[in-house]
Amino acid sequence: MLFDTHTHINSEAFNEDREEVIQRARDAGVTRMLVVGFDRPTITKALEIIDQHDDIYASVGWHPVDAVDMTDDDLAWIESLTHHPKVVALGEMGLDYHWDKSPKTIQKDVFRKQIALAKRLRLPIIIHNREATDDVVQILKEEHAEDVGGIMHCFSADWETAKQCLDMNFYISFGGPVTFKNAQLAKEVAQKVPLERLLIETDCPYLSPHPFRGKRNEPARVKLVAEALAELKQMSYEALAEVTMTNAKTLFGIEK
Numbered sequence: 001m002l003f004d005t006h007t008h009i010n011s012e013a014f015n016e017d018r019e020e021v022i023q024r025a026r027d028a029g030v031t032r033m034l035v036v037g038f039d040r041p042t043i044t045k046a047l048e049i050i051d052q053h054d055d056i057y058a059s060v061g062w063h064p065v066d067a068v069d070m071t072d073d074d075l076a077w078i079e080s081l082t083h084h085p086k087v088v089a090l091g092e093m094g095l096d097y098h099w100d101k102s103p104k105t106i107q108k109d110v111f112r113k114q115i116a117l118a119k120r121l122r123l124p125i126i127i128h129n130r131e132a133t134d135d136v137v138q139i140l141k142e143e144h145a146e147d148v149g150g151i152m153h154c155f156s157a158d159w160e161t162a163k164q165c166l167d168m169n170f171y172i173s174f175g176g177p178v179t180f181k182n183a184q185l186a187k188e189v190a191q192k193v194p195l196e197r198l199l200i201e202t203d204c205p206y207l208s209p210h211p212f213r214g215k216r217n218e219p220a221r222v223k224l225v226a227e228a229l230a231e232l233k234q235m236s237y238e239a240l241a242e243v244t245m246t247n248a249k250t251l252f253g254i255e256k
């Protein structure tokens with residue numbers, strides 16, 4: 001019984017075999033999934049998927065790489081979609097300094113606007129951070145993101161950063177990289193994160209866990225992430241699965 005809290009099964013990478021991928025996930029024990037939309041096409045597809053599948057929920061937001069393209073209309077559209085009962089979070093949003101398509105000032109502005117919207121709507125937020133840790137934490141603090149909390153998705157920063165995010169009511173989510181042999185930092189941080197704030201994800205089609213590194217990822221492989229974390233936490237796979245399922249349902253307000 002696993003909850004993959006970050007999938008992009010709405011990606012074109014799954015256009016040929018999406019239903020098979022979803023079925024393989026269920027067969028592997030993935031009983032809940034969150035599909036994350038981050039621009040017009042991926043949000044539209046995410047909504048289509050949640051209307052067809054009882055066990056899949058959605059998050060809607062605007063990716064920092066494309067921040068330069070976001071209009072006020074886009075933000076109003078995102079807000080209108082949050083009335084859907086299976087849209088349970090806002091994001092992914094954040095900062096990405098790896099790619100330079102969107103200037104930092106615009107990324108920050110779009111990030112702040114989405115945090116403000118989430119606070120107005122009382123929805124948790126899903127944070128994307130790539131090579132921008134200091135600025136992400138600063139903006140979360142300045143915008144009082146602790147009012148809604150959310151998920152630090154595919155966490156790769158250090159324990160000091162994790163602590164600050166935990167203090168702001170965020171959950172720490174680990175994906176495929178925590179299974180890599182050389183991922184010493186992620187493993188150390190995962191060991192320290194309190195169980196009641198731990199989540200698992202694939203970020204598929206990206207970041208396939210070992211031994212599928214470099215291949216297209218899919219939600220069934222969140223099982224490998226759960227196994228790696230259970231070992232790091234020195235607990236059973238079943239107990240790890242149960243606590244991360246409870247955490248995700250609590251955060252997203254999912255009862256069943």
Ligand SMILES: [Zn+2]
Pocket residue numbers: 006008036092203
């Ligand atoms: Zn993502």
